[in-house]
Amino acid sequence: QLQLVESGGGSVQSGESLRLSCAASGYTLTITWFRQAPGKEREAVSCIGPEGLSTAYTDSVKGRFTISRDNSKRTTYLQMNSLKSEDSATYYCAHAPFNGCSSYWYKASAYHNWGQGTQVTVHN
DSSP: OOOEEEEOOEEEETTOOEEEEEEESSOOSEEEEEEEOTTSOOEEEEEEOTTSOOEEEOGGGTTTEEEEEETTTTEEEEEEOSOOGGGOEEEEEEEESSSSOOTTTTOGGGOOEEOOOEEEEEEO
């Protein structure tokens, strides 16, 4: 069973940056970062295909967040710049066995493996 472990969350001020990491125990295809704030539905944030050539972002983070991966380290990253209070949430990485960010990349039901989450809090 593939294991995913997130790290890098924390508490920052609005406008600051954080980099989240998602370390996998084995080979991965498509990795997506999701987030969930209290009382809200889980939201897909950004997706990356197995070679890093296919990426996708939800509109609210475009231009601020960058997803990348280092396959030699089996790790996927989410660089989050210009953070806003509305970015506060628990962030999860998830793995799906498809080859790139397809039209349904944002659907949580497509993902088979999930990490335990890392908390991001952005203060105004």
